[in-house]
Amino acid sequence: MSNKKGKTPQPAAKKMTASAPKMEAFTFGEPAPVLDRRDILDYVECISNGRWYEPPVSFTGLAKSLRAxxxxxxxxxxxxxxxxxxxxxxxxxxxxxxxxxxxxxxxxxxx
Structure with missing residues (x-):
């Protein structure tokens, strides 16, 4: 008579059955605009204020697009x-x- 303590019988292995693969979808939410609609007009021309020319690219828009x-x-x-x-x-x-x-x-x- 063998009396082994601490060992429990292992359950029988389950059979793998073929099933249809499941599909999972997710979204990240609605896209957030980087520029307002009116900001596109900042790209029209270079504006001279008498001392220098303002570039047609909005620096605020460039700064926002870096972390977009x-x-x-x-x-x-x-x-x-x-x-x-x-x-x-x-x-x-x-x-x-x-x-x-x-x-x-x-x-x-x-x-």
Missing amino acids: AVHHSSPIYVKRNILASTFIPHPWLSQQDFSRFVLDFLVFGNA
Whole structure:
């Protein structure tokens, strides 16, 4: 007579039956507009205020579009991080200031 404590009998393995694959769908919600409808008129012309020309591209719209989706901001931040990692600090320009400069240049086209 064997008296083994702590062992319980294993249940029999269940048979796998073929069933139709289930389909699952999900949504992310309604898309949120980045620019208002009236903001499209900002692209019509360059406006001169007497001292400089205002660009036809809305800087507010560019700043909003950076964070509109992950695929917009991710490559810009990667490029900024690569350039900042290869930058050699200078007494007139720190690495943090250079990183800010590069991000402004990549997003707005000027810095």
